[in-house]
Amino acid sequence: FTNPFSEIPGLWRNGVANLYNFWKLDGFKNLHRIMLHNFNTFGPIYREKIGYYESVNIINPEDAAVLFKAEGYYPKRLKVEAWIAYRDYRNLKYGVLLKNGEDWRSNRVVLNKEVISPKVLGNFVPLLDEVGQDFVVRVNKKIERSGQNKWTTDLSHELFKYALESVSSVLYGERLGLMLDYIDPEAQHFIDCITLMFKTTSPMLYIPPGLLRVTGAKVWRDHVQAWDGIFSHADRCIQNIYRQLHQERGTPKKYPGVLASLLMLDKLAIEDIKASVTELMAGGVDTTSITLLWTLYELARHPNLQEELRAEVIAARAESQGDMMEMLKRVPLVKGALKETLRLHPVAVSLQRYITEDIIIQNYHIPSGTLVQLGLYAMGRDPKVFFRPEQYQPSRWLRTESHYFRSLGFGFGPRQCLGRRIAETEMQLFLIHMLENFRVEKQRQVEVQSTFELILLPEKPILLTLKPL
Ligand code: HEM
Numbered sequence: 440f441t442n443p444f445s446e447i448p449g450l451w452r453n454g455v456a457n458l459y460n461f462w463k464l465d466g467f468k469n470l471h472r473i474m475l476h477n478f479n480t481f482g483p484i485y486r487e488k489i490g491y492y493e494s495v496n497i498i499n500p501e502d503a504a505v506l507f508k509a510e511g512y513y514p515k516r517l518k519v520e521a522w523i524a525y526r527d528y529r530n531l532k533y534g535v536l537l538k539n540g541e542d543w544r545s546n547r548v549v550l551n552k553e554v555i556s557p558k559v560l561g562n563f564v565p566l567l568d569e570v571g572q573d574f575v576v577r578v579n580k581k582i583e584r585s586g587q588n589k590w591t592t593d594l595s596h597e598l599f600k601y602a603l604e605s606v607s608s609v610l611y612g613e614r615l616g617l618m619l620d621y622i623d624p625e626a627q628h629f630i631d632c633i634t635l636m637f638k639t640t641s642p643m644l645y646i647p648p649g650l651l652r653v654t655g656a657k658v659w660r661d662h663v664q665a666w667d668g669i670f671s672h673a674d675r676c677i678q679n680i681y682r683q684l685h686q687e688r689g690t691p692k693k694y695p696g697v698l699a700s701l702l703m704l705d706k707l708a709i710e711d712i713k714a715s716v717t718e719l720m721a722g723g724v725d726t727t728s729i730t731l732l733w734t735l736y737e738l739a740r741h742p743n744l745q746e747e748l749r750a751e752v753i754a755a756r757a758e759s760q761g762d763m764m765e766m767l768k769r770v771p772l773v774k775g776a777l778k779e780t781l782r783l784h785p786v787a788v789s790l791q792r793y794i795t796e797d798i799i800i801q802n803y804h805i806p807s808g809t810l811v812q813l814g815l816y817a818m819g820r821d822p823k824v825f826f827r828p829e830q831y832q833p834s835r836w837l838r839t840e841s842h843y844f845r846s847l848g849f850g851f852g853p854r855q856c857l858g859r860r861i862a863e864t865e866m867q868l869f870l871i872h873m874l875e876n877f878r879v880e881k882q883r884q885v886e887v888q889s890t891f892e893l894i895l896l897p898e899k900p901i902l903l904t905l906k907p908l
C-alpha cells in the first residue's frame with residue numbers, strides 16, 4: 440500500500456513564505472546545512488518549495504539507485520535559470536552543460552570520445568604530469584625565498600592557477616605558463632570571473648533571473664559581467680588554436696588537445712564546440728582546486744595518514760620506473776583519499792534528475808516529471824550510510840564497506856561530470872608530486888566549515904605550511 444505524493448512530509452505549500460524563512464536563516468550560504476537539518480526533521484524523504492524551485496529530497500543510496508533507474512534516455516538535472524538567462528541574453532549557444540534532449544545526447548556522445556573515454560587518458564597524462572612538476576618547482580622557489588625552509592600560505596590562489604593551467608593544457612594542447620612568476624592579468628581575471636559567476640548564481644536559484652534583470656538588480660549585473668569575462672577569455676584561447684590549426688595544416692605530430700581534435704573531427708558545429716569548450720574551461724577551475732585544498736587540509740590534520748600515502752606513492756614510483764600511466768594504477772589509497780574528500784566536502788551539495796517515469800521511494804508515490812534531489816552532502820555524513828562518517832578514512836574505499844551508490848561525487852550515468860577523467864587524473868598527479876616532495880602541516884586544530892556559493896567552498900581561508908622532506 441503506497442502513500443500518495445501529497446503526503447510526503449515537508450514544507451512545500453507556500454514557496455514565497457519558505458523563501459522568506461530561507462532568507463532569514465541566511466539559507467543562500469547554508470543550503471547544505473539546511474538540507475541536513477531537513478533530513479533530521481522529516482526523515483529520509485521530504486518535499487520542499489523555496490521560491491519557484493520545487494523538489495523531492497532523498498538521502499539513501501538504495502533510493503538513489505531507484506532515482507537513477509528512472510532518469511530516462513535524456514537525463515535532465517535542475518535547470519540553472521541564471522546560466523540559461525545569460526546565454527539567451529547574449530544570444531550564445533548552450534553547451535553540453537545546458538543542452539537537453541537529443542541535442543544534448545548527440546553533442547555529449549562526440550565529446551565523450553575526446554574528453555572522458557579511456558583512450559584519451561594516455562594523451563592527458565604527460566601534459567598534466569608536466570603541470571604537476573612545475574607546481575613543485577614553484578613551491579620550492581617560494582620556500583627558498585622565504586628563507587625559513589618552509590612556506591605558509593593560503594594555497595587557494597596557487598591551486599586555482601594550477602587547475603586552470605591543467606585544464607587548458609588538455610583543452611589546447613599547450614601551456615599557458617601560469618606556474619611562472621609573472622601572472623597574466625587576463626588569466627587572473629578569468630579566474631576571478633568564475634568565482635563571481637558561481638557566487639552570483641546561488642540567489643538566482645530561488646529568485647527568477649528575469650525578474651532581477653528587469654529590476655536592474657546588482658546580482659544580475661555582476662552575473663552578466665562575470666560570464667562576459669569568462670566568454671571573452673575562452674574565446675581568445677579558442678580563436679588562437681583555430682588560427683594555428685589553419686596555418687599549420689597537415690596532421691600534427693604530437694597530441695593537439697581536445698579543441699583541435701574536435702575541430703579536425705568535424706562532427707560538431709563550430710558554435711557547439713565553442714560553447715562546450717568554454718564550459719569545460721570554466722568548469723575546470725574551482726572544482727578541482729577546492730577539492731585539492733580540502734585534501735591537503737585533511738592530510739595536514741592526519742599526519743600518520745599522510746605518511747601512509749607517501750609510502751604508497753614512493754613504492755609506486757619505484758615499481759613503475761617513470762611510467763606515469765603505470766604509477767596511477769598503483770596508488771589506490773591516493774584515489775581513496777580523493778573519494779573521501781568528496782564524501783565530506785562534495786563540490787555539489789546534491790544530484791538531481793527530473794524523473795521520466797513514476798517511482799516509489801520510501802513507500803511514497805512520486806509522479807513522472809518530478810525533480811528529485813539526492814542530498815550528496817547529507818548522505819556523506821549520515822552514520823546509517825557510512826561507518827563513523829566524521830572520520831577521514833581513505834582506506835574505507837578499499838575495504839569491505841559497501842560502495843553501492845555511495846561514490847557519487849561526479850554524478851552518475853550518461854549525464855555524469857564530463858570533466859571527470861581530467862579532474863581525477865589532474866588531482867591524482869598533483870597529490871603524487873606533493874607527497875613526493877613536501878610535508879603538509881597546518882596551524883591550529885580548528886575545523887573549517889563549508890559555505891554554499893553554488894559549489895561548496897571553505898568558509899574561511901585555510902592556511903597550510905609546506906616543508907621540504
Ligand atoms: C557536471 C562534479 C570537475 C565539467 C558535473 C556534475 C557533478 C560534477 C556532480 C553533475 C553530474 C550529474 O548530474 O550526474 C565535479 C567535481 C569535480 C568536477 C566533483 C572535481 C573535483 C570538472 C572539470 C570539468 C567539469 C575539471 C571540466 C574540465 C563538467 C561539465 C558538466 C559537469 C561540462 C556537465 C555535463 C553534462 O551536463 O553533460 N560535475 N566536476 N567538471 N562537469 Fe564536473
Ligand code: 2DC
Pocket residue numbers: 516517519536644717718719721722723726786787788789790791856893894
Ligand atoms: C547547486 O540546488 C545546488 O560541476 C542546486 O563544473 C542544484 C545544482 C544544480 C546543478 C549543479 C549545482 C547544484 C552545483 C554545481 C554543478 C551544477 C552542475 C554542474 C556544476 C555540479 C548542485 C559544475 C560545478 C560544473 C560547472 C560548469 C560551468 C561553470 C560551466
